[in-house]
Amino acid sequence: MTAIDLEQKCIDAGLKMTAPRKVILDILVHAKDHPSVEDVYERAKERDASISMATVYRTLGLLDELGLVFRHEFSDDQHARYEVSSEHHHHLIDLESGKIVEFQSQEIEDIKLKIAEELGYELVECRLELYGKKLNAK
Amino acid sequence: MTAIDLEQKCIDAGLKMTAPRKVILDILVHAKDHPSVEDVYERAKERDASISMATVYRTLGLLDELGLVFRHEFSDDQHARYEVSSEHHHHLIDLESGKIVEFQSQEIEDIKLKIAEELGYELVECRLELYGKKLNAK
DNA sequence: TTGACTGCAAATGCTTTGCACCATT
DNA sequence: AATGGTGCAAAGCATTTGCAGTCAA
Numbered sequence: 001m002t003a004i005d006l007e008q009k010c011i012d013a014g015l016k017m018t019a020p021r022k023v024i025l026d027i028l029v030h031a032k033d034h035p036s037v038e039d040v041y042e043r044a045k046e047r048d049a050s051i052s053m054a055t056v057y058r059t060l061g062l063l064d065e066l067g068l069v070f071r072h073e074f075s076d077d078q079h080a081r082y083e084v085s086s087e088h089h090h091h092l093i094d095l096e097s098g099k100i101v102e103f104q105s106q107e108i109e110d111i112k113l114k115i116a117e118e119l120g121y122e123l124v125e126c127r128l129e130l131y132g133k134k135l136n137a138k
Numbered sequence: 139m140t141a142i143d144l145e146q147k148c149i150d151a152g153l154k155m156t157a158p159r160k161v162i163l164d165i166l167v168h169a170k171d172h173p174s175v176e177d178v179y180e181r182a183k184e185r186d187a188s189i190s191m192a193t194v195y196r197t198l199g200l201l202d203e204l205g206l207v208f209r210h211e212f213s214d215d216q217h218a219r220y221e222v223s224s225e226h227h228h229h230l231i232d233l234e235s236g237k238i239v240e241f242q243s244q245e246i247e248d249i250k251l252k253i254a255e256e257l258g259y260e261l262v263e264c265r266l267e268l269y270g271k272k273l274n275a276k
Numbered sequence: 277t278t279g280a281c282t283g284c285a286a287a288t289g290c291t292t293t294g295c296a297c298c299a300t301t
Numbered sequence: 302a303a304t305g306g307t308g309c310a311a312a313g314c315a316t317t318t319g320c321a322g323t324c325a326a
Contacts (some may be wrong), residue, residue, distance in 0.1 A: 015305090016152050016299080016300050016301070016304090016305060016306065017300075018299070018306060018307080019299090020306085020307070020308095021306085024326090037290085037291085038290090041267075043310090049310075050297080051307090051308090052307070052308045052309070053291090053308095054291090054292080054293085054307075054308065054309080055212050055306080055307060055308075057290090057291060057292075058212075058292090058306085058307085059306095061291095061292095068308095071213075072315095073211055073213070075211070075263075075265065078289085078290080080290090080291095092253070092254060092257055092259060094259070095262055095263075101257055101259075103253060105249065105253055106250050108246075108249055108253075109250065111243065112246075112266075112268055115230070115241060115243055115246075115268065116230060116268050116270050117273070119230055119231070119239055119270075120239060120272060120273050121230060121239075121268070121270035121271060121272055121273060122270050122271050122272075123269075123270045123274050124211075124233055124269050124270050124271055125233075125269040125270075126267065126269065127213065127265065127266070127267045127269075128250075128262055128264075128265070128266045128267075129264065129265045129266075130250055130253065130259070130263075130264050131255050131261075131262050131263040131264065131265075132254050132257075132259035132261045132262050132263075133259060133260045133262055134258060134260075135255070135258050135259060135260050152280095152322080153280090153281095154279095154280060154325050154326070155325075155326095156280090156281060156282080156285095156324070156325070157324095158281085158282070159281090175315085175316085176315090186287085188282090188283075189282090189283090190282070190283045190284070191283095191316090192282075192283065192284080192285095192316090193281080193282060193283075193315095195315090195316060195317075196281085196317090199317095216314090216315075217315080218315090218316095253316080
């Protein structure tokens with residue numbers, strides 16, 4: 001997903017494409033990590049010092065509502081972390097370094113659907129996070 | 139697990155068994171839901187009006203550190219929710235009623251261990267939450 | 277006795293909001 | 302022109318903490 005794609009989705013959703021939003025969208029699309037609101041704010045200020053924290057919060061909130069970003073709250077730290085919605089995946093958090101590894105698993109997808117159905121529910125969403133320590137770290 | 143069991147675990151861990159703690163432990167053991175700090179506080183006040191919110195926070199924090207309770211942060215609401223640690227299980231949250239259904243699955247346990255190992259990690263902890271809507275609600 | 281525990285109130289820290297001004301459409 | 306967006310500062314809220322008094326061991 002490019003920044004242009006994301007901008008278009010926002011426009012389609014009825015949002016005005018302002019300068020602060022363009023900066024924030026670009027930061028999100030290019031982030032290789034899972035930045036916190038504070039992180040996004042710091043990066044945004046480098047490009048436009050006038051951008052305020054409030055705008056970052058409001059923009060991330062809107063994007064989350066629209067489903068264009070995912071908001072994570074890893075039990076690791078206190079801060080919410082964001083990433084642009086793309087292919088469905090889950091996270092493994094390295095308890096020592098805080099590093100986040102993404103993974104997918106068709107097996108998990110199948111089982112969670114099955115479990116929800118067995119319980120009498122239609123699965124709408126799901127959160128799976130693994131927390132671990134690196135093996136034979138040498 | 140009875141309140142006595144839990145009290146003993148706290149004593150073994152070196153905690154002093156005070157009146158406020160006894161009340162809180164009893165509330166947790168008998169809770170059939172997943173009470174928030176506020177919930178525990180409200181229930182505690184019914185038995186001893188002098189118990190303070192700070193003590194509830196401190197006690198739940200200690201119990202969490204000792205691994206005697208689990209702290210959950212469902213994406214549903216803002217409040218942390220607690221439950222006494224017992225058999226390992228996961229949760230399905232009813233998006234409409236907020237009801238929480240517990241479930242276990244050996245398949246999930248096997249797969250998550252396998253995934254962690256494949257990624258080069260020793261699994262220490264894991265969070266799996268399903269969010270759904272009740273099927274054919276009639 | 278004494279270190280741990282408690283209630284209280286103040287302090288924190290992340291997030292939200294009211295408001296007046298400004299920019300996109 | 303109209304509506305939605307922005308920065309700023311103040312307000313909110315869940316949670317934490319300093320402190321002096323209290324209590325379990």
